[in-house]
Amino acid sequence: MGRYVIRRVLQFIPTVLGTMFLLHYLTSLGIQLTGNPVRALFGDRTPTPAMMAALSERLNLNDPCLTQTGNPCIGLFGERLVNIAQWDFGISLTGQREVTDIIGAALPYTIRIALIGFVFEAFVGILAGVLAGLRSGGFLDYFVKISTTLIIAVPIFVLGIVIREFVAVKFGNQLRADPNFPEIISRGFLAAGYKPDYPWASLFIPGLVLGATSLAVTARLTRTSMVENVRADYVRTARAKGLMPRRITGVHTLRNSLIPVVTSLGVDLGVLMGGAVVTETIFNVPGIGRVAAQSARTGDASVVIGIVTLAALIFLVANLLVDILYAVLDPRIRYE
């Protein structure tokens, strides 16, 4: 087990470096092909060469390699790595704020919405999958299969907008009109967007919308895995051992069926933490995703790069944890 973890952590390092380099090379190429991004900050006005030079200096954009198309700018990459290691992602082009400040302010919202979505996805998804898998071909099985297909088929922006419109706005407005109705529900849980008064409750619906697609995938994966395992030889052995049906399902079948599900959930958590551009925009949640979308629109490259870097890091760490968890769950991996 120990050797497996060490080996996996060692593999993690080149993966991170490779990802960072790819990101760095893409941005460098962008600058090399389209010119100094500082130019865009002035809009219609033409900056004096002195102003250009000063600002470029401040943003660390005047390295000559940035004018040579195709140059990988290894020197700049090294500097960037050192900066990131010191938790310095540079400053935003427009607002002159530290990128880490901007991300730090947005991250709590994203974490909350991701957690809500994740708990919803894991809990309901596994439950639905197990129930469907135990009675494959039954009513519940068809219900789960059809409803998950529907959820997967509907794009998240349609699902999000429809739920906001009908549940949060129309239904919520009716409840909000009733003064006797508890506000935590009418203004919190059923809020049409983020409300600072209800930091958790008002993220409830956005969280569910965010987790919906992954929930459908989780339910289907659990179902398939269960169906495969209820007919497995070792389940027949468990029956021959005269164990109670509840124990056969709850211990022997479930434990094996959840191995692929846990893996997929771990990756999902990484994805959710990276911010949800669409959901956060629909529900007006000031999280990572919305900041990234806004920065992309205003051309604030350093914020976008910072967020993408962070998202990639979170995703890779989540992947590492999943691999370790996988070995904990499946002894066959552990003793390779």
Next chain:
Amino acid sequence: MTTEAPVKSPSTARFLSQLDMTAPPLEVRNLHVEFHTTSGEAHAVNGMNFVLSQGETRAILGESGSGKSVTAQAIMGILDSPPAKITHGEILYRGVDLLKLSDEDRRRVRANHIAMIFQDALSALNPVFTVGFQLGELFRKHRGMSRQASKAKAIELLDMVKIPAAKQRVNDFPHQFSGGMRQRVMIAMALALEPEILIADEPTTALDVTVQAQVMGLLSELQREHNMSLILITHDMGVVADVADSISVMYAGRVVEDAPVADIYARPAHPYTKALLESIPRVDLKGQELAVIKGLPPVLTNIPPGCAFHPRCRYAKDNCKVPPEPPHYDVDVNRVAACHYWREVIES
């Protein structure tokens, strides 16, 4: 999870009081099992009959699809139903029909009274739990033992089936054992609660020939020590000759010949048994073409009328091709054959 109290429940006590210890350990009467498939009802077992006496080793011999494993699973009560369905018959354990018991009593019969070993131990053991857990589980759930006591029991069992360094290996997972050792773990698991009857479904098929002999040797040794009755399901005539007392030869879900082991080898009374014996490769006939039974076993959704073996039989005459199927003719005191022409077969 609830633990089963070591104190016998009223229903268990009632079940135990019904047992007639003078009756044979197991008797299967006219058992019929069907599988519901998209291409119709597959008749896997069609009137299976046999008696297992105290301490006896009975081999059930037949090709794949002859219904031997289905019979075993029906006795254990672990058929997947649906699609399987027992349509007829009785399975008498010490005189009590298992098919009439409640699910709960039936469950308690498993492992406590009748246990089973499966063919492929690697897939039959749960890959994510240690063998100690899987052995100990029996004592925790059926005897209400503590984790610690059940682990001690598991080590004892591994010792019994001669697994070296049992104390360390009890914490290992199934995939860390060799094929033969895994099958030993399966045997230990089956014997854990000291059942009266052990069903071994092709216990050595997945093993190397050298390991096969060791495992079979261990099995018959333990059978003697524990005074168990053994049902040995196999398609290997060699294994049968070494350990079985009597043989039931199955074809298309029915016993076609039932005889003491020596008789059947010396003078088979059913053309199918004869053909099986002739198809064993022999050293003294080296260089000659191997004898095969021509044709294929019947499709279970469409079993030929009359004697199911008649399309492949060189003794078959017209009355073999029409219903009813041949009855079990008495060939000798302990011997029956389902062939109209058993005299001809036995003489030739």
